[in-house]
Amino acid sequence: MNMRIAVFASGRGSNLLAIHDAVISGKLEGISLDLAVCDRPDAPVVDLVHKRNIPDFIFCPKDYADKNGFETVIAEKLAEAKIGLVVLAGYMRLVGAVLLEKWEGRMINLHPSLLPAFPGKDAIGQAWRAGVKETGVTVHFVDAGMDTGRIYLQQKVTVDPDDTEESLSEKIHLLEHKLLPDAILKIIQEM
Ligand code: GAR
Numbered sequence: 423m424n425m426r427i428a429v430f431a432s433g434r435g436s437n438l439l440a441i442h443d444a445v446i447s448g449k450l451e452g453i454s455l456d457l458a459v460c461d462r463p464d465a466p467v468v469d470l471v472h473k474r475n476i477p478d479f480i481f482c483p484k485d486y487a488d489k490n491g492f493e494t495v496i497a498e499k500l501a502e503a504k505i506g507l508v509v510l511a512g513y514m515r516l517v518g519a520v521l522l523e524k525w526e527g528r529m530i531n532l533h534p535s536l537l538p539a540f541p542g543k544d545a546i547g548q549a550w551r552a553g554v555k556e557t558g559v560t561v562h563f564v565d566a567g568m569d570t571g572r573i574y575l576q577q578k579v580t581v582d583p584d585d586t587e588e589s590l591s592e593k594i595h596l597l598e599h600k601l602l603p604d605a606i607l608k609i610i611q612e613m
Pocket of ligand 1: 432433434435436437438511513532533542543544569595598
């Protein structure tokens with residue numbers, strides 16, 4: 423198997439790192455991370471990508487007339503890099519028509535809640551403030567909606583009585599770092 427993947431991220435990049443670690447360790451055997459896409463040049467993930475020497479496309483949405491403008495360039499980069507699966511790992515932007523037309527069915531997203539509960543931004547904070555006893559992590563295929571595409575995999579996280587929002591957040595991130603590489607491997611094996 424030889425599958426080239428791209429990871430899109432906007433912030434910290436801990437999931438991009440977890441995927442890259444899984445590639446390096448051989449856990450994602452036959453899979454390579456050949457493009458990192460980032461829409462925020464000042465995000466911490468940019469440093470990680472440079473340190474790891476991952477080929478990248480880092481852009482400022484404001485430099486383009488509209489979403490079609492930057493998505494057209496992203497689509498070209500994905501084609502040049504011969505990418506087979508796109509992974510959104512903290513890419514905090516709705517995907518538009520240009521990318522969906524080419525990538526629907528081959529683009530997945532990670533979300534820190536048990537969708538359809540708590541879509542959108544700050545899902546961990548939303549769950550915490552709602553006082554739920556259980557939340558979790560979802561990997562789903564991307565469609566035009568906000569965290570609405572077909573669910574591929576979910577795993578629960580219990581909110582314990584002594585949890586704080588920070589400890590809950592930590593538990594969710596730890597689970598994400600395992601669940602997302604697992605999901606990538608399974609999806610690619612099923613392709
Ligand atoms: C992750 O928790 C991911 O689930 C979330 O952003 C975080 C990125 O963390 N994504 C969403 O909320 C998408 N709606 P990271 O930059 O450390 O990987």
